[in-house]
Amino acid sequence: MYIPVIYTEEVRLHRLFGEPYSAYIREVPRFFPKWSLYHEPQEYAVKPKVFRHAAGDVLWFVLAVGILECVEAMQESGLLPQLLSLY
Template sequence: MVDEVKVSAASQVDGLGGYQQMRRLVLAVLVAVLFAALLFGQSTFPPDTWVHESIEMFGVLLIFLGVVGRLWATLYIGGRKSSEVVTGGPYSVTRNPLYVFSTVAAAGVGAQIGSFTGIILFALLCAGAFHIVILREEKFLKQVLGAPYEAYLARVPRFFPNLSLYDEGDTGSFKPRLLLNTLLDGLVFLVALPAFELIDGMQQSGMLPVWFTLP
């Protein structure tokens, strides 16, 4: 179900656009900083062992789940975030599915070091950074969408999905450009796959020093 609360001011869309740009910036900076830090870190599980390889493969699954999930969420939100209360599909179980799936993908990036700690560290830092953006978005959307959004806040959890609330709802009008933008944003996660393989190779050859290890 989509509760359509139309708002006429284009400036309201522009206002939320600032938060969306912040989301992209937070995501890019966070991944870059963590990637740089892990240039000198290594898993306690040696490369080519079954544990190391299993963690990496699990991470690949998380990355693809995150990218596909972000596309799914975009199919529903479709640029309507500041003009309607969208309550269908992924938005029926969590108010911020784009951030949830981004966190899942970030956990997958952390797994590419072959470490359980990497998964947890990337997920927690990503979720924490997005939490700040979420709070600012909620304040803005309360002003723009009013009572229907307040009711949505009371019914659907902010972050962790409640699958019992699922309702397929209506995707509204389809906007290929927004879907393409979301896909391109998600490519930053896929870059981790060859990047961490390169780091592993450079560490094993001695080109990069190892300053710390993670279980």
């Protein structure tokens, strides 16, 4: 199903963007990654405010998993009653 969709989109995008899209196609694989095309800069410029915001987006999940693990451990030890069982 994906192959016809990919080719249809490529035709449309080539019509819209022309040569810049052709250059993009040469650098980016259609479906599966091609690791030989991967390149990384020698260094990154990081804005601390943006980094803190991104870290905050991740840390809430880590905190939630930690809380759930603590609740599970307390339920298994009998310190906390199990009111709901999902699995």
